[in-house]
Amino acid sequence: MLRKKAWSLCAIAFLSILAIKPAGAGKPNIIFVLSDDVAQGDLGCYGQELIATPNLDRMSEQGTRFLSAYCGTTVCAPSRASLMTGLHSGHCPIRGNFEIAPEGQLPLPEDASTVADALKAAGYATACTGKWGMGFFDTTGDPLKNGFDHFFGYNCQREAHSYFPRYLYNDHDKTWLEGNDGKTVGQTYAQEWIQNDTIKWVRDHHSKPFFLFYAVTLPHGRHEIDDLGQYADKPWTKTQKAYAAQITRLDDDMGELMATLEELGVAENTLIIFSGDNGSSFSPKSEIGSLFKQASNGLRGYKRGLHEGALRQAAIAWWPGTVPAGRVAEQPWAFWDFLPTVLELAGAESVNDVTTDGKSLVTFFKGGDAPKRDYFYWELHEGKPIQACRFGKWKAIKNGPQADLQLYDLESDPAESTDLAPTHHDQVLRAASIMAEAHSPDANWPLTGPTAIRKQKGQAAWKATRDRLNATN
Structure with a gap:
């Protein structure tokens, strides 16, 4: 039974899950990959020329690339909360980064309804890997209290600033990482463990409908990487090399995820949405922005502002045989549209007392027009x-x-x-x-x-x- 949030605001569309079809055939797997701080212009398919992203470029060629996909807002916690709750940041319970001691952020309230709640009720296996940032485990914001069967990664945004942390969480339990002290570059790169857990979970759950929220920390600062790879000998600064290597590592991991779906024979029954959690993170005059010039793709502004360069993020939808290949869509949509989209995909026949500011994107993703609305x-x-x-x-x-x-x-x-x-x-x-x-x-x-x-x-x-x-x- 979904927990319910009661709003009495006429601008919100009221949805209700009274009858959900049994789990089984016809329900697509759903993966939302949320990359922390990746910008449109970081990717080759959006015009980047210095950083290699062949897998995401292929994903764009085989799917639809969006030019006006809007984040929830332009910092981590509220953008994620908007995505998970289907509420824009005028209604969402989290509207800024609100740090809590000793670890964690302001939690989602007990009456919050999430995408994972909805899909779990519809018979989906559910997991979140990467970075959570919406409440510690002893609070109402615990991911395992918000519809997820499994969690692996960082709970706290502050801890996630290090790619060589002392520990990650496997559900509620700390997994200590060998050679890491939390202060300096260590032996164990966190993203390696997170990627391995993600791929293993997909392999273990591909035989029934599943929902994966893969909240990748790459390429958020600190800009740390275990291998500079092809950028090691570039005439760039250490930070510029690390940033490029982070983006390419992100691309490699996306390639492994797509290849795993293809190997398991479920790619044609799986929707992947790849997105950043905000637009460009850097001023064009910054160390990173000055070299990788495409970050905001000519739009004004960057992270922590509300100009278009901060709000429009990289976004690609991939679902072989369903999402049109090679399409570039200019019509806008926003994170709060994800909840009604997955309700439709999961086969909800009617809706009751679950609120959202969003509109389903199913028709749009399949090649039609974006839904009409009064405003974002x-x-x-x-x-x-x-x-x-x-x-x-x-x-x-x-x-x-x-x-x-x-x-x-x-x-x-x-x-x-x-x-x-x-x-x-x-x-x-x-x-x-x-x-x-x-x-x-x-x-x-x-x-x-x-x-x-x-x-x-x-x-x-x-x-x-x-x-x-x-x-x-």
Whole structure:
């Protein structure tokens, strides 16, 4: 039985799972690969020329590549929470990174309903591997309390900053990694263990419908890699070499996953969605951005902002024989569309009391048009709260509670170079109305700025991590 979240907001579509078909034939396997901080322009299929990504390029050639796929918002925890709950960041219970000591982040609340809840109720085996970041194991945000049968990887975002951590979690149990002290580069590369567990789980569960949320930490900083490979002798900085090697390692692991599905004979019954959790992470003037110039693909902005370069991420759908091969789609969709999409794919015949801001993408993924909607909405609570919305060709941004609203025409100005707010008063009023309607008040996420308790807990969390690492021998 799915846990339920009650919203009384007219903008939300109400779905209900009253009758779900028995598990069995006709239900596709579903894999969502969420790469931490990969950008559109990091991949060859989006124009990157210096980093090799042959497997993701093949995935794009055999599937559909999206130019306007939007993340939940532009930092880790709230983007993941939007994906898992089907709620945009005006309704989602997590709307910013909220650190908790000694380990973990603000947990999903007990009444949250997730994609994994829905698919488990529909008879799917479910697993999350990689990075969770939505609550520690002794809280309501425990992944094993939110629909997942199995978890392997990092629970905490702070721990996931190291690719040579002291331990990973296998379900609730710590798996200690040989030669790693948590402070310096060690012997055991975490992604190797995470990839191995992921492939093993797919092999063990391919005979029945399964859902895998593969939340890969690559290429998030720190930029650490166990093997620089083909980039070792490049005339680049150490960080630039490591970043390129991280992207290619990510590509290699995607190739192994696709090859495993093909070997097992289930590729034609498996939908993979590959995506970043936000758009570009770097300024074009940064050490990484200046070399790998394609990161934002000509769009303005990067991580922690709400311009298009921060919100549009790399996204590819692959389902041989179902998702059109070689298609490039410009119509927009967003992370909160994933929940209603999987409900349709799982064969939900009717829906009751499970809420979502999203719309099913099944028809769109199969070659049709994207679903129509009134607007997309984002907010982010990192320092001063910021808001943005897209309605039709119009995009509006409000960079702080007291800031003037900016307005852009994405059809003629996708780089958001000219603010049209002074000359388009009606559209400014429409955007302001959307922002007011889409924001549901939440004690943790007031539009006036960070609460005292959030600041206090965040400082305590980082101090606990620092003290623990300093005490490690």
